[in-house]
Structure formats: C-alpha cells, structure tokens
Amino acid sequence: FISHRLEELFEIADRVTVLRDGSYIATRPLADVTRDDLIRLMVGRTISNLFPKQEVAAGEVVLKVENLTQEGVFEDISFELRRGEILGMAGLIGAGRTDVARAIFGVAPPTGGVIEIEGKAVEITSPQQAIDLGLALVPEDRQLHGLIPPMNITSNISLAVLDSYARRGWLRKKQEQEASFAAARQMEVRANNIWQKARELSGGNQQK
Structure with missing residues (x-):
C-alpha cells in the first residue's frame, strides 16, 4: 500500500520502499530503519531541526474574522491573521477546521459573522470571489478538491486564473502555457x- 504517514508504516508493514519525485530511492526492512532514516531517504538530506525557530516581526492585520457561523456546523469563530504570520487551527476530525476554511473561501458561505480583508468588510459567496480578493485554498484531499486528474498540468495550473489569459472571450493559449511552464518550473x-x-x-508532484 502507499502511505505518507510514517507512523502507520511501522504499525502495519514489514518492508518499505521510498520513492522521491516519482523515482525509486531504496527498499528497507522496517526493523532496520528509524523514522529519521525514512525522512532522510524521502527528502534526500539529513534534517536536524524540522521547525527551526525564527523571529518574525508581526505585520498589520490582513484577515479578520468575527463571530463566523455556519448553522449546524460551527459558530462564533473569531481570529486575526497578520502579514507574515502562520496561524494554526487545531481540532479533531469533524470538529469544523476544514469547514471554517471552506466558509472563508466561499465554498460553503457562512450564515453569520464578519470577514475583513485588510480592514475592509467583505461578503465572499464563491471561490472565484475569494481568489479575486487574493485568497487561496489548499484542500486536504488534492484528488477530490485540488485537481482535475484527467486534465493536463497546464490546465490545472491556469484553471483558477483563466481570466488572466483571456481576451474578448478567447483564451490566449501561448500566454497560458508560458505562465504554466514558469509555475511548474518554480515549483x-x-x-x-x-x-x-x-x-x-506522483503524489508529491500532484501536491505541488
């Protein structure tokens, strides 16, 4: 079976094969390797500090949520996100973490509360509107919500911003392909x- 969860490998499997960027790296008996060994094989280098501490000055508030509610799902969620900040939201599966993100992004608009972007109250009723406001959503399930698997790389990259490559209703394919190539190369x-x-x-390249 294929897994990205190291803990379950040690619970279920006897032998592990590591692939990186779609290429074979190594096969090892799990009895002979540690979690750190697998991480080194997966990323191609030794990582001594997974999350090094960095001092970052707090910027201005770019996203503010007050009493956000989706009836029957979650209620009265409030927080502020500052420029340069990474804000984590923890909870059990089904507790509403994903639902809050989807509500802010307009996938399932909230039934109450206020969303402010850079100090201005906005009403986001669709993902396209969220994108136009500068928001992006990286979903948990890339196959179901993040990609259209039968479509090619170019189409998947450009799909959310097709208006950027359209003129008078016609898609400028050359511009779309150049931008997609640049994005794929950057990632x-x-x-x-x-x-x-x-x-x-491969799963890792799909995630990119």
Whole structure:
C-alpha cells in the first residue's frame, strides 16, 4: 500500500520502499530503519531541526474574522491573521477546521459573522470571489478538491486564473502555457512535459 504517514508504516508493514519525485530511492526492512532514516531517504538530506525557530516581526492585520457561523456546523469563530504570520487551527476530525476554511473561501458561505480583508468588510459567496480578493485554498484531499486528474498540468495550473489569459472571450493559449511552464518550473514539478495528465504524476508532484 502507499502511505505518507510514517507512523502507520511501522504499525502495519514489514518492508518499505521510498520513492522521491516519482523515482525509486531504496527498499528497507522496517526493523532496520528509524523514522529519521525514512525522512532522510524521502527528502534526500539529513534534517536536524524540522521547525527551526525564527523571529518574525508581526505585520498589520490582513484577515479578520468575527463571530463566523455556519448553522449546524460551527459558530462564533473569531481570529486575526497578520502579514507574515502562520496561524494554526487545531481540532479533531469533524470538529469544523476544514469547514471554517471552506466558509472563508466561499465554498460553503457562512450564515453569520464578519470577514475583513485588510480592514475592509467583505461578503465572499464563491471561490472565484475569494481568489479575486487574493485568497487561496489548499484542500486536504488534492484528488477530490485540488485537481482535475484527467486534465493536463497546464490546465490545472491556469484553471483558477483563466481570466488572466483571456481576451474578448478567447483564451490566449501561448500566454497560458508560458505562465504554466514558469509555475511548474518554480515549483520543481517533475513531469515529462506540461501537457502530461495530472493523474499520471506522483503524489508529491500532484501536491505541488
């Protein structure tokens, strides 16, 4: 079976094969390796400090949520996000973490509360509106919500911003392809070409 969860490998399997960017790296009996060994094989280097502490000055508030509510799902969620800050939201499966993110992004708009972006109250009723306001959502399930597997890399990259490559109702394919190629190169997507189907990529490259 294929897994990205190291803990379950040690619970279930006897032997592990590591792939990186779609290439074979190594096969080892799990009795002979540690979690750190697997991480080193997966990333290609030794990582001594997974999360080094960095001092970052708090910027201005860029996203503010007050009493956000989705009837029957969650209620009265409030927080502030500052520029340069990473804000974590913890909870058990089904507690509403994903639902809050989807509500802010307009997938399932909230039934109450206020969302402010850079000090201005906004009403987000669709993902396209959220994108236009500068928001992005990286979903938990890339296959179900993050990709259209039968479509190629170019189409998946450009889908959310097609208006940028359209003129008078016509899509400027050359501009779309150039931008998609630049994005794929920047993210170091390993593929035969940018016309390869998303479903043919390795899990890590799909995530990119």
